[in-house]
Amino acid sequence: MYVIGLEGTAHTAGVGIVSSEGDVLANVKSVYTTEVGGFRPRDAAAHHAREFPGLIRQALEVSGLSPGDLGLVAFSQGPGMGPCLRTTAVAARTIALALRIPIVGVNHCVAHLEIGRLRTGAEDPVMLYVSGGNTQVIAYAAGRYRVFGETLDIGIGNMLDKLAREMGLGFPGGPRIMEMARRGERLLDLPYSVKGMDVAFSGILTAAKAHLRRGARPEDVAFSVQEYAFAMVVEAAERAMAHLGKEEILLAGGVALNERLQEMARIMAEERGASYHCPEPEFLPDNGAMIAWTGYLMYSSGVRMRIEDTVVRQNFRTDEVEVTWR
Amino acid sequence: MEVIILKRGAESVIILDEWEGFQVVVKRRNPRSYRHPELDKRLRKERMRREARLLRQARASGVPTPHVLDVRDSDLVLEWLPFPTLKEVLGEHRDWACRELGRLVARLHLARIVHGDLTTSNMLTDGKRIYLLDFGLARVSESAEDRGVDLHLIEEALKSAHPGMEDCFREVLEGYREEFPEPGPVLEKLEEIRLRGRYVER
Numbered sequence: 327m328y329v330i331g332l333e334g335t336a337h338t339a340g341v342g343i344v345s346s347e348g349d350v351l352a353n354v355k356s357v358y359t360t361e362v363g364g365f366r367p368r369d370a371a372a373h374h375a376r377e378f379p380g381l382i383r384q385a386l387e388v389s390g391l392s393p394g395d396l397g398l399v400a401f402s403q404g405p406g407m408g409p410c411l412r413t414t415a416v417a418a419r420t421i422a423l424a425l426r427i428p429i430v431g432v433n434h435c436v437a438h439l440e441i442g443r444l445r446t447g448a449e450d451p452v453m454l455y456v457s458g459g460n461t462q463v464i465a466y467a468a469g470r471y472r473v474f475g476e477t478l479d480i481g482i483g484n485m486l487d488k489l490a491r492e493m494g495l496g497f498p499g500g501p502r503i504m505e506m507a508r509r510g511e512r513l514l515d516l517p518y519s520v521k522g523m524d525v526a527f528s529g530i531l532t533a534a535k536a537h538l539r540r541g542a543r544p545e546d547v548a549f550s551v552q553e554y555a556f557a558m559v560v561e562a563a564e565r566a567m568a569h570l571g572k573e574e575i576l577l578a579g580g581v582a583l584n585e586r587l588q589e590m591a592r593i594m595a596e597e598r599g600a601s602y603h604c605p606e607p608e609f610l611p612d613n614g615a616m617i618a619w620t621g622y623l624m625y626s627s628g629v630r631m632r633i634e635d636t637v638v639r640q641n642f643r644t645d646e647v648e649v650t651w652r
Numbered sequence: 653m654e655v656i657i658l659k660r661g662a663e664s665v666i667i668l669d670e671w672e673g674f675q676v677v678v679k680r681r682n683p684r685s686y687r688h689p690e691l692d693k694r695l696r697k698e699r700m701r702r703e704a705r706l707l708r709q710a711r712a713s714g715v716p717t718p719h720v721l722d723v724r725d726s727d728l729v730l731e732w733l734p735f736p737t738l739k740e741v742l743g744e745h746r747d748w749a750c751r752e753l754g755r756l757v758a759r760l761h762l763a764r765i766v767h768g769d770l771t772t773s774n775m776l777t778d779g780k781r782i783y784l785l786d787f788g789l790a791r792v793s794e795s796a797e798d799r800g801v802d803l804h805l806i807e808e809a810l811k812s813a814h815p816g817m818e819d820c821f822r823e824v825l826e827g828y829r830e831e832f833p834e835p836g837p838v839l840e841k842l843e844e845i846r847l848r849g850r851y852v853e854r
């Protein structure tokens with residue numbers, strides 16, 4: 327069976343095609359970015375509406391399949407921005423009706439975890455999921471994926487973006503901060519905020535801005551922010567591993583592309599005698615393949631949805647999904 | 653002498669030891685080499701000192717905690733409480749333990765302490781009392797926000813480590829209300845924290 331998956335919860339419109347054996351045949355995307363100002367969900371949704379038809383065609387081309395080969399369509403049902411989710415759902419419903427194939431709505435956070443398991447072979451990991459809007463520590467317990475820790479204020483990626491804007495580095499901020507941080511030397515004082523398995527970042531942002539105002543080297547600020555923020559999330563994940571007795575860490579989300587974060591997570595795992603897992607770069611940020619694969623897992627374990635069941639869920643919680651496939 | 657490791661905690665090892673002829677435990681924070689060495693050193697020292705101080709203060713305010721016997725370098729020497737964690741035995745004690753936990757946390761908050769890591773692995777019970785451990789992330793604070801976070805931590809810990817015991821948290825809140833005068837602002841913050849953080853737009 328071949329499954330097509332549509333991702334569109336925020337910036338990224340992604341289309342992936344996977345087989346029931348877990349082969350990824352296509353994984354293409356288009357990312358909506360703004361140079362100035364904040365993220366406007368409506369504009370992103372318009373971007374997705376424009377891009378999906380072409381992306382779907384492209385994914386079919388890359389995979390060498392024709393539309394008639396597809397047996398299932400999956401889409402990101404939530405959580406995310408309403409306008410983006412609705413656009414994505416419309417595209418998926420259109421495919422389902424046109425090809426007369428079943429449709430399933432997928433939880434975006436669960437999909438990050440499942441594609442990570444597929445690509446790395448991790449079995450029962452604690453997932454550290456770090457992206458623009460999301461910062462969560464998720465693991466499996468009693469039939470569900472549950473959020474053990476998360477940010478109490480802003481997402482780690484948003485914090486890095488805001489800092490980058492403050493430094494005049496442009497968007498997306500993460501990669502540019504990483505570049506700068508390489509040339510940092512001095513560790514500046516910042517608040518280290520871990521509360522149990524939860525973290526908070528707005529204090530770091532405020533303190534970093536104050537350092538800049540007082541004339542600190544931007545390189546040192548970028549370096550220090552990374553050292554603090556990444557140590558915090560890795561500690562949160564480590565606490566979850568200790569609490570749950572789990573021995574695998576899995577990285578997910580766009581911020582996990584950062585090599586310093588990867589290094590910290592790997593050292594943490596080594597020191598605990600645990601194993602470190604990080605999928606290939608294309609599977610870290612939002613992507614269509616993760617939706618397709620999770621849709622397949624759901625469908626093959628008996629989940630069925632009617633078109634009426636595919637209304638989007640902006641606040642779709644990870645632990646609302648009954649994990650029927652494990 | 654051979655070292656007996658009793659437990660590996662979230663950030664330390666707990667070693668069974670002898671001190672002046674008594675059985676004690678030593679809580680040793682090992683370095684974390686994923687952290688910048690300066691940051692790591694600073695954090696371990698801060699947490700050790702703070703933990704010793706706040707364990708003592710909590711005890712003085714009527715919250716059961718182990719006695720602090722000594723603080724040396726990066727080691728904390730504590731009275732050994734040979735009991736299971738609440739994580740292991742909450743099921744057997746749910747009829748009294750949930751409400752009692754709420755009362756203890758209220759008492760802690762009244763003493764201007766927030767715990768910062770209220771999972772059931774950080775609680776021991778002898779079947780009559782609950783002992784709070786692990787004040788490594790505890791702080792002095794009187795803010796409704798910090799207190800709300802403490803309650804939220806319990807709620808999350810119960811939900812995730814004890815599925816099916818949702819009613820336990822209701823009991824925790826009952827106990828908290830019993831002991832904490834005017835809990836309104838804290839409970840409002842709790843509500844706010846629950847809604848926040850799931851998906852944050854820029």
Ligand SMILES: Nc1ncnc2c1ncn2[C@@H]1O[C@H](COP(=O)(O)OP(=O)(O)O)[C@@H](O)[C@H]1O
Nearest residue numbers: 659661662663664666718730731732733773786
């Ligand atoms: N005084 C004590 N008596 C008995 N057991 C203890 C004592 N202190 C800690 N423990 C055990 O060790 C575990 C870890 O201790 P904790 O202080 O929570 O360390 P960490 O900060 O590393 O989590 C606890 O869950 C508990 O089982």
Ligand SMILES: [Mg+2]
Nearest residue numbers: 661662774786
């Ligand atoms: Mg502990």
